[in-house]
Amino acid sequence: MLARVYSCAVIGLDGVVVEVEVDTGGGLPKMVIVGLPDTAVQESRERVQSAVKNAGFYYPRRRVTVNLAPASVRKEGPAYDLPIAVGVLIATNQLDPQTVENTLIIGELSLDGGVRHVKGVLPMAALARQAGYRTVVVPEVDAPEAALIPGITVIPAPTLNALFDHLRGDALLSPAVPPEHDPEEILVDTDFSEIKGQEHVKRALEVAAAGGHNLLMIGPPGSGKTLMARALPSILPAMTIDEELDVTRIYSVADMLPSDVPLIRARPFRAPHHTISHAGLVGGGNWPHPGEISLAHRGVLFLDELPEFSSKVLEVLRQPLEDKVVTISRAQGSLTFPANFQLAAAMNPCPCGYFGDPSRPCTCSSTTVTRYQKRVSGPLMDRIDIHMQVPRVEYAKLRDLKTGESSAEVRARVEEARARQRQRFEGTSIASNADMYPAQIRKYCELDDACQALMKTAMRQMQLTARAYHRVLKLSRTIADLAGSEEITQVHLAEALQYRPKLELM
Ligand SMILES: Nc1ncnc2c1ncn2[C@@H]1O[C@H](COP(=O)(O)OP(=O)(O)O)[C@@H](O)[C@H]1O
Ligand SMILES: [Mg+2]
Known part of the structure; x- marks a missing residue:
């Protein structure tokens, strides 16, 4: 007989229902899988046969045809083993088809009938609920992940046998319960109290964290740029x-x-090396895989030694920095991954590192300095809200300076500023001031006459682009939020303007 079992594929980040049809008929004893399967699906033939036999079930000595539909969806990975095996049991009358009604089944099989980990179970469970399924069967190890989706029963399957007994009602498996909400997790690599001096850089980091703004630190080697970036999380x-x-x-x-x-409870902090490939950074590959900019979604992408990254790699950051998503084109049509990250970058001012240093001469020629700084294009620089000069702290001073505020104290202020933003943007997709579109900027970043006069002068003197103008307004909003002020005042605006790049660095 023809058995029909439902499973799931993931395209980009979204699940798609896949119908698994299993038919047993005449012909040579052999399993044929159709519906654009890739090599992994072909391998699943061997695993399904062994698992069914080794788990003690009857495996037909006839032709078994498996059709994965829709054919237009390219299927990847071994997640169809379990639904195919269940289909075989139904097609050979060992299991009642009604037992899998309204159920989506996902899992890889080992040769002995164990059910193994499958990636992407979270979007699969989300799809199952959205598509109206009541139950989703997943590998036992992946059940806590699937259980994050409310409103659907998640059955953890340790083995094919255990699932069979469960479906027949002989020995029920307990549905997975959503994992407990642990106290929140904060990544603390470096505490703020370990950073001596550099008060203005710490302030800039606080502003960046409070509004989700991009930040660039420029300074000589050993000035603590890497140390401070690592304290951001x-x-x-x-x-x-x-x-x-x-x-x-x-x-x-x-x-x-x-x-x-x-x-995942802690905001991501991704620090890819400058040798990273284009695909590694933005995502891609045969089966498009999220890149570092998507792994940094809702968190920080830290690019240390910014000019060392290839200019091709840096150029591709422009679209996601603007749109907060990345589009990957491929033969089967383009795919979008989220990429709403906060960029933190660090660079030396020149190859030797001492350009502009008060105590040590720079050995680079002026053309070398210019060429070095030009490696990071103007348009990318323009998309960075906060440009910070980081001077070196003398060794003697490092020892003398007393310890400053702890991260926890700074973070408390950041949280307060974020609470204001959450209230402001409630019911929208905007998470922080940095995410505002022109409509919100008009609404929430109004300037009084005095501020407008200041802005006008600055626009002319600093030759701000229209994009920079909007970025300054958003930054002013964050500085006002940190101060607990409804209005943006000249003080807030002046601080925001001070973070724009100096012209020789563009
Ligand atoms: N302000 C500072 N407070 C405490 N330690 C510092 C400071 N600046 C530099 N250091 C020390 O100097 C080392 C080098 O700093 P690093 O962050 O690697 O500099 P950069 O990235 O600017 O070259 C750090 O490991 C840290 O121990
Ligand atoms: Mg460094």
Whole structure:
């Protein structure tokens, strides 16, 4: 007889229902899988046959035809083993078809009938609920991840046998319960109190964290740029549950969810090396895989030694920095991954590192300095809200300076500023001031006459582009939020303007 079981494919970050039809008929004893399967699906023939036999079930000595539909959806990976095996049991009358009604089944089989981990279970469970299924069967190890989706029963399958007994009602498997919401997690690599001096840089980091703004630190080697960037995660605001799910979905599809961490609670902090490839940064590949900019979604992308990155790699950052998503084109049509990250970058002012240093001469020629700085294009520089000069702190002073505020103290202020933003943008997709579109900028970043006069002068003197103008307004909004002020005042605006790049660095 013909058996029909439902399973799931993931395209980009979204699940798509796949119908698994299994038919047994005459002909040579052989399994044929049709419906554009890739090599992994072909291998699943061997696994399904062994698993069914080794689990003690009857495997037909006839032709078994498996059709994965729709054919237009390219299927990847071994997630269809379990639904195919269940289909075989139904097609050979060992299992009643009604037992899998309203159920989506996902899982890889080992040769002995064990059910193994599959990536992307979170978007699959989300699809199952959205498409109106009541139950989703997933590998036992992936059940806590699937259980993050409310409103659908998640059955953890340890083995084909256990699932068979469950479906027949002989020995029920308990549905997975959503993982407990642990106290929030903060990544603390470096605490703010470890950073001596550099008060103005710490202030800039606080402003960046409070509004989700991009930041560039420029200074000589050893001035603490890397140290301070690594301290940024310790003052970032906690994520909302929607943000956590958003991030977790990406890591689920990238197969980067640690098995003991079903839900990602800490904002991502990604620091790819400058030798990273184009595909590694933006995503891509045969089966498009999210890149570093998507793994940094809702968190920080830290590019240390910015001019060392190839200019081709840096140019592709422009679209996501503007649109907060990245579009990957491929033969089967283009795909979009979220990429709403906060860029933190660091660079030396010149190859030797001492251009502009008060105590040590720069050995680079002026053309070398210009060429070095030009490696980072003007349009990319223009998309960075906060440009910070980082001077070196003398060794003697490093020892003398007393310890400053801890990350926890700074973070408390960041959280307050974020609370104001959450209230402001409630019911919209905007998470922080940096995400505002022109409509919100008009509404929430109004300038009084004095501020307008200041802005007009600055626009002329600093030759601000229209994009820079909007970025200054958003930054002023964040500085006002940190000060607990409804209005943007001249003080707030002046601080925001001070973070624009100096002209010789453009
Ligand atoms: N302001 C500072 N407070 C504490 N330590 C510092 C400071 N600046 C530099 N350091 C020390 O100097 C080392 C080098 O700093 P680093 O962040 O690598 O500099 P950069 O990235 O600017 O070249 C750090 O490991 C840190 O121990
Ligand atoms: Mg460094």
